[in-house]
Amino acid sequence: MTSLPVLGAAMPLDTLETHRDWLIADQRDLELQDFITAEVLNGDWQPLVARARALLDGYTGRLGIHGPFWGLTLDNPDPEIRAIVTKRMEQGLAVCEALGATQMVIHSPYTTWDYNNLDMLPNARQKLLDNVHATLDPVIARAEGAGVQMVLENIQDKDPDARCALARTFDSPSVKVSIDTGHAHYAHGSTGAPPVDYYVHRAGDLLHHIHLQDADGYADRHWAIGKGTVNWHAVFAALAPLGGQPRLIMELRDKAGIRPSAAYLESLGLAR
16 A cells, blocks of 8 residues: 655744654654744844754754745836845745755745736736846845755646746746645635646646645635645645655644644545
8 A cells, every 4th residue: 555645734933842743753844934024034033943953853854934925026026126025035045044944935926917917918927027037036046055945836826837837937946836725726716717636737847845725715714624625635636646746734824733634634545
């Protein structure tokens, strides 16, 4: 019998104290959520890194962070604002370097408005690409040197292919894609996007990270797995050909649902 994929989770350090033993027992993938805000990144975050290192003594799994994203659009047309976005991304990379983290989640620039309008306006799609490159090119150069993957997570993406095409324009081992199952399910239920498993199929070998959360197709719920209407059998069937490449990160609003979610997926014979 094929062994089940091993689940990881996203959490802040306060939650890590609760789930540390569970994570280390199977060296599960971990994504830290403490380094998202400007307040943290502009301040002295070294004590947080020291605390993380102490808690992760004995941990040899794959470690990542969720990068900064509040108000930070990668395709902003204003060069002065883009400079701030670049700065925040580089601050996130500095945290990765200090932690020994090898992956940072960043947000896709594509919106539902883009889906309906980019091809109507002259050169709009290329302008978006140019702006993203202006923001990220120096960041990616640093990420390559640090051995960190930047993974582009779908947010409002109605088109599963757009951010994959964007990732390919960098032609870099440090730019891959992420899928958030709840975001994809929202796009499917509310904007007519394909179902979640289609996002997985279309990402293919570019997929190196997935946020697992349940939802109802109406909002970004981040419910425990099994509490919404995501078709988990279809999602894991789509993931199967990729083996252990994507980090399977449960990203739940209520962290008490992490282990029950893992137990639910194990009861379905999908993951553990």
